[in-house]
Amino acid sequence: MTTQPDFDAIVIGGGPSGATAAHDLAVQGYRVMLLDKAGRIKPCGGAVPPRLLKDFDIPQSLLVAHAKSARIIAPSNKTVDMPVGDGFVGMVDRDVFDEWLRARAGDAGAMRITGTCEAVDDRADGMAVVSYREGRNAAAQTVTARCVIGADGARSRVAQQCIPGGDKMKCVFAYHEVVKVPDTITEDYDPARCDVYYQGHLSPDFYAWVFPHGETASIGLGSANKGFPLRETTRLMREQTGLSKWETLRKEGAPIPLKPLKRWDNGRNVLVAGDAAGVVAPSSGEGIFYAMTAGRMSANAVSEFLRTGDAKALKGARRQFMKAHGRVFWILGMMQFFWYRNDSMRERFVKMCADPDVQRLTWEAYMNKELVRREPKAHMKIFFKDLGHLIGLKPVKG
Template sequence: MYDVIVVGAGPAGSTASRYLSKSGLKVLLLDKNIFPRRKTCAGGLCRHIESFPYIHDILKDKSLIKSVCRGSITISPSGRYEYSYISSDPLFYNVFREEFDSKLVDLAVDMGTEFRDNTLAKDVNVISDGTVEIYSSNDIYRCKVAIIADGALGVIGSYIRKKIGVEKWWRNNLDIAVASELKVDEGFIDRIYGVERKAILKFRWSNLHGYAWVFPKRDTVNIGFGGMKDEMKAIDVQQEFNRYLSYLRNRSLLPKNITYSKVYGAPLPSGGPISKVYYSNILLAGDAAGFVSPLSGEGIYYAMESGRIASKVIISSFENDNFNVIGRNYQRNCFDSFGRNLKLLSFYKYFLMFFSENTHKYAELDPLLRRYYIEVFNGDRKALDPMISVRFIKDFLMFDIFQRR
């Protein structure tokens, strides 16, 4: 019998496991994959990840941090408007997810977590005394509380969302992102992307409701694009990826002779958090709860923060021997911390996609609005900050209304 079982050893699960084990609880962490495992992701750790004190050593580890992005070039859908942004502080840290996620698991194991990879959790049940049972192919594991962090389409997460009644909505609010890591000479990256390792963001590539990117690292670049699930199913992804590479080559952002082996895809929650993120003593965390920025697709920080919040609520429940409100407390704390902002970002995304040309025009002409956009995109500024609306209206009047007279 475990105190807590965590399903899914990504950033949410490993973070929760570390905190829980550090408190003295008996924790089992399960994952279906053999670690280290490949993970489709651009690999950007936005700056707010610095709020985890123990992550600071990772951020100083040059073997794990492949580059630090301090700048970006953003391009409107038509290509007519384009603006650069340079920051004295990091915008994000670039990693390979297989390395970063394995490091987070190691940190949890160091605190006492029992980790079993290559173990698929296939079913879950809550028996009459409140004990949670997790079923794998070969075993039944029991615990007082479970955290389900098995990703956007994990088996247990899907089952819990069905029990909650949100799975249909969930499936209708999934994006798909595709990406590939391409080997590029470090000297080329130094010349083109500079010491700032400027990221490229090209909005509404192939008329998708999303953006295409280039994240330059040390001697590789992560390249990809994303859009709504139905949109992505309607296009030839391989053809569009090749077309994006040609676009980048024509702008001298990639070497002419660059090659790649394969493009990988992954589902991405895009509607913000689901309405309820718990069932009995089972908590959903990370992608499984929709804790992903609908605007940027960033999920690592929100996954880790949900893991941290889950651990605090669970530790308190064990200390007080009261598990009746564990789910409600978890949901309230997550929504107070970041959930409401993520929900607002889904509306912000629709606005940005619908008025994409104008928003980029104003950002090109107005350095302050430009900074606001980058800060919202990067998670450093709340979506509901009234300064953004005020500035946008001011620019609309200045650059579109008064200029016409």
């Protein structure tokens, strides 16, 4: 290389994935720039498993609620309660949580810049050149780095410009409203329970939710149908659940990717992570844990690239992620394909979730973020139950 770059790595996007990658690289002593927009909060139920707190050293103080159960609601309005048992589902507010992660990256040594990326280009000597603006009317600035990590969301500009196939991301469109929970609750709402609605009129191909956040709650839904009226349906849902009079604090919408990209790097000096790489779990839409995991794996791959100069190291991020979580993503994708097709199938799905074996193994897989392999008999039992529901051999009523 003929000149020294401004940074070893530039991370574009300061959500959980980008902030984690920037932190991990800064801790290793690399010169890191973290470029992030200001004031944008992603619509998110905010659920995180206990494993996330341990893996990423997250303090309990960032949790605004501990959900001890989930209640799923069928098209017929029949409900199934799924108690977590001895564990819990942690709930975070993304505005506070994301900023804490960014601040931690800054404390580790990453240079934080508030601005918007406009382009990522190659230079003849192998450097990546990032053009950005710190404000809409501000002059464009450029910085150089040996490597760029794009963690700038499902409609990633970095992926579209630099990654083959990055412009073909299929997404669910999510929308939620954050409401203030009144001091006295007379509605059917439990501050320690996540409610999930599998009802076609609320979402034709995904689900709707009411998630507790301590003093607030997230009420929202998602659909891959671009013409589906998200805002109007959320209003109808609030009326249906009796929460229409609760004070609305803010409204947010954004695309959420449906499956991981087939490629995460450009073979030279750019890698994507988080939503930009498509790492949101099918069926559940869970993204925070997987985003942070991809961010850490991307940081490890970039560190290897910076150490060796071998761009093949960048491929390690996707390879490592898919080895750890690809099977779970495939199974969840099949579940979404089969069970979310119509209300008849949703009804059967909710019925199946009443099974104690299904509940126990579901929560164990969620808490540990891996398939539970030590009980083959239980898995075979669930497989045949699932198959029976799928082809209609088991009655919905009973």
